[in-house]
Amino acid sequence: MIASVTVVTADLDAAVSAYRDGVGLEPGSEQRTSGAPLPGLDGRRSVVLSGTGTGGVVHVVELPGARTPEPLTTLGWAAAEILVADADEATERARAAGLRVLAEPRPVGAGGGLRAVQVAGPAGEALYLTQVDRAPAGFILPRPRGPVGPVxxxxxxxxDLETARGALEARLPTRRVTDHPLPVRALNAQLGRPxxxxxxxxxxxxxxxxxxxVDQYPVDDPAVRARRSPHDGGIVAVTLRGDGPGKTWTVPGAGGALMACA
Structure with missing residues (x-):
């Protein structure tokens, strides 16, 4: 159902190279955006990158002068989770391409069926590169058809987790699976917490x-801030395919995060 994540960057060529060489996504041809979710993005240079199999793609849009926030310190869309066949190989590929590893690969979730690494994306977003051997109880997750799959x-x-989640549940065909406290290694490292x-x-x-x-961020932490404008790079919008509202809307309680339906 995730059709795309829209990433704003000051340097399209560098971002495309990072996603291609560091993650393994395949870029399409360069286009000019139309119908962008934020004002000021239409007519900009952009490239769509995809993995093997059906699912979400990364739509990178160039906006000269866009800032690059430190990953996992900004309210709003914080990360895209991308399916990989082998999290350890994905880590080696990311590191060889110069991407910064935020948290080394290790098992995540209940049941030991997932293994993931978190790396810093090229525009201030985080990328979770996740190997799915079997889905934890209650989840329905994809299996890889190649080295790198979709978002x-x-x-x-x-x-405000309650408000943001409530808005998503009210507008989208969702099923709540988890709600619990967890030690998020990459987030703690980025915020300088134990x-x-x-x-x-x-x-x-x-x-x-x-x-x-949906992650509840410690809003009292001075390192955490809301997005100020489209000039804050990173993921600005997530577009879903299928049922749901037919226009772009702002998720309340989540720092200006935008969601749309294709």
Missing amino acids: FIAVLAAG AGTLHRISTLQLPDRCAVE
């Missing part, structure tokens, strides 16, 4: 083996 989870950094610090995490299952994760 299958979007991660939302919320200042590795075992817990953060409330809630995940909503979407159709087509996709999901949205």
Whole structure:
């Protein structure tokens, strides 16, 4: 159901190279945007990158002068989770291409069926490169058809988890799977907190083996801030395919995060 994540960057060529060489996504031809979710993005240079199999793509849009925030410190869409066949090989590829590893690969979730690494994307977003051997209880997740698959989870950094999640559940065909405190290694490292610090995490299952994760951010932390404008680079919008509202809307309680339906 995730059709695309829209990433704003000051340097399209560098971002495309990072996603191609560091992640393994395949770029399409350069286009000019139309119908962009934010004002000021129409007519800009852009490229869509995709993995093997059906699912979400990364739509990178160039906006000269866009800032590059430190990953996982900004409210709004914080990360795209991309399916990989081997998280350890994905780590080596990312590191060889110069991407910064935020948290080394290790098992995540219940049941030991997932292994993931978190890296810094080229525009201030985080990228979770996740190997799915078997889905945890309650989830329906994709299996890889090649070394790198599609975007299958979007991660939302919320200042108010209850409000943001309630809006998603009211507008979208979701099923709540989790709501619990977890030590998010990459987030703790980025905020300079002890590795075992817990953060409330809630995940909503979407159709087509996709999901949205809503993370409660510590809004009292001076390192955390809301997006100020489209000139803050990173993920500005997530577009879903299928049922749901037919226009772009702002997710309340989540720092200006935009969601749309294709």
